[in-house]
Amino acid sequence: MGRVVRRGIGLLLAVCLVCSPAGAAEPPAAAPASDAASATALGEAPILAVGPIEYRPGRGLHLGPTGLTIGGFTNVKAEYSDESHGEFSLDLLNVFLIFDKIPHFRAVAELQLKDILTASKESVGTADFAFDVRRLFGDVTVTEELRIRAGIFLTPVGYWNLILAPPLTWTTEIPLIVEETFFQETTTGVMVYGAAQLGPGYLNYAAFSQFLQPLSDDPDLDPPDNTAGARLVYDSGPAWSAGLTFQAAEKTSRWTQLGAVHAIWQPRRGEVLAEFYAQGGEGLPSTQWGTYLQGVLEVREPFYLVGRYEYYDPPGAAAPINLFLAGAVAKPFPFMAVKVEYRYADRSLDGDDLGGVFASFSTFF
Amino acid sequence: MPTRGHGASRSDRTIGRLLLAAVLCALPASRPLWAAEVEIRVIAHPRRAAALTAVDVRAIYLKQKLYWADGQTLVAINRESGSQAREHFSTAVFGQGSRRMADYWNRRYFDAGEFPPATLASDDAVRRFVASNPNAIGYVLTRDLDESVAVVLVIAAPSEAP
Numbered sequence: 001m002g003r004v005v006r007r008g009i010g011l012l013l014a015v016c017l018v019c020s021p022a023g024a025a026e027p028p029a030a031a032p033a034s035d036a037a038s039a040t041a042l043g044e045a046p047i048l049a050v051g052p053i054e055y056r057p058g059r060g061l062h063l064g065p066t067g068l069t070i071g072g073f074t075n076v077k078a079e080y081s082d083e084s085h086g087e088f089s090l091d092l093l094n095v096f097l098i099f100d101k102i103p104h105f106r107a108v109a110e111l112q113l114k115d116i117l118t119a120s121k122e123s124v125g126t127a128d129f130a131f132d133v134r135r136l137f138g139d140v141t142v143t144e145e146l147r148i149r150a151g152i153f154l155t156p157v158g159y160w161n162l163i164l165a166p167p168l169t170w171t172t173e174i175p176l177i178v179e180e181t182f183f184q185e186t187t188t189g190v191m192v193y194g195a196a197q198l199g200p201g202y203l204n205y206a207a208f209s210q211f212l213q214p215l216s217d218d219p220d221l222d223p224p225d226n227t228a229g230a231r232l233v234y235d236s237g238p239a240w241s242a243g244l245t246f247q248a249a250e251k252t253s254r255w256t257q258l259g260a261v262h263a264i265w266q267p268r269r270g271e272v273l274a275e276f277y278a279q280g281g282e283g284l285p286s287t288q289w290g291t292y293l294q295g296v297l298e299v300r301e302p303f304y305l306v307g308r309y310e311y312y313d314p315p316g317a318a319a320p321i322n323l324f325l326a327g328a329v330a331k332p333f334p335f336m337a338v339k340v341e342y343r344y345a346d347r348s349l350d351g352d353d354l355g356g357v358f359a360s361f362s363t364f365f
Numbered sequence: 366m367p368t369r370g371h372g373a374s375r376s377d378r379t380i381g382r383l384l385l386a387a388v389l390c391a392l393p394a395s396r397p398l399w400a401a402e403v404e405i406r407v408i409a410h411p412r413r414a415a416a417l418t419a420v421d422v423r424a425i426y427l428k429q430k431l432y433w434a435d436g437q438t439l440v441a442i443n444r445e446s447g448s449q450a451r452e453h454f455s456t457a458v459f460g461q462g463s464r465r466m467a468d469y470w471n472r473r474y475f476d477a478g479e480f481p482p483a484t485l486a487s488d489d490a491v492r493r494f495v496a497s498n499p500n501a502i503g504y505v506l507t508r509d510l511d512e513s514v515a516v517v518l519v520i521a522a523p524s525e526a527p
Contacts, residue, residue, distance in 0.1 A: 043467070044443075044445065044446055044481065044484050045445070045484075058471070059474065059480060069478070071474070073475075096478065098478035100478065103438065106477065106478055106479075108477065108478040139477060141431065143432070144429070144430060144431050144432065154476070162472075162476055163472055163475065163476075165475045167471065168468075168471055168472055168475060195429055197420065197424065197430075200420055201420075202424060202429050235429075237423050237427065237458075237459055237460065238427070238459055238460075238461060238465075238466065238468075238469045239459075239460050239461075266461070266465075268460065268461055268462075268465065301464070334464055334467035334468060334471065335467070335471055364471065364474070364475075
């Protein structure tokens, strides 16, 4: 039954893809939008102001002279697969605390409430609920070429790991290679980074190292004892960028080495993103590698279509996996996304069926 | 003779038409030859009168470039989104409208708690702010500027709606 429903929804998505006016449509004429309404939609104008305290949608509550901003995002998710037979979850509520009162210094904390409520045919509850200090770092800007970040921060590998917030991504499900254990989502240590002009764009670099254990007691985390890595990204404005990352990680005296390449191109009506990871070393039974290619097309603002192909060759004897995703996204405001997608995988991974229909609503607040 | 002369003239006209057709075909479809351009004037305090390049301005408005040469913090001022000046500026400098640029700022907000440049609602407000703040930089469509600000770059943008 689940397979029939899955195929039916897949067919519906395919029909939508074929019938969409994307190929023929000219960009809609710029509507004579009200300036105030447009500014509010982009989170540039406050919708609430009490003295120096202002709230901008998608950009948080700014507490005037304290230099403190409280913001965050939330994600509500639903999925249907042969395994889950329908599941709904209040997936994430992440709160940002941003302090930028002092020149050349900024502090950021991200507190994460995860799996707050999960409902399926079998049960409703909070059994999977978890609280985590996901990020906690201070940023010192010495010059544009030299910045120092210390604390817990997102590991700067590739592209997707730095946009791990559902309102920023085009799909509910993240690519398998980002989800699998090529590297830890966060690093607890120090990063030195910066950017310098090179030709018409900027060359960004980062050198980072983990030498402290994470604060979190998440049993799923199996952080390496030490890591060291470097990332180089050439950024030509917002139009395109490409980068390379290398990271070495040590766990109980066994080392792994990770190499990553990414490229993103953002023309006016879409986006093409690709990443490739490969990892080997004595810490793995054999080399693992994977890649994905994702395309996004603006059909008619604020509606988008997204497609992605993924390939993952896990370590050991497990067979490689091919994964296909087709979906649609509506972004009524730039800080908000409603997504629905169908994912098909030609085999399971560790017994988990990766296919299904996934939908989510996410927004910065 | 008149016939030959008449024939040569027709041949010239044919060649002329072919050349005209070739020139018209070579033009980009989205940008007619006769399309007017608007000029965006990037302005700074008279103390900061040294010319900037388009790459500098893009880096300043993306907050990749943060400081003036003397170490003072740059204060970039945008026009409000939806305004003609903003959309012309955004398209000419970044190749994208202000709505798509919001994606860039969403990423910066998430990654490092950084916010986009502040906005002001008129050319005159931008001019007055820049005139009063030695570290500010802004842009205006008006040519009607006095010596209270320095024009550091003029950007030509297509006049049709971005």
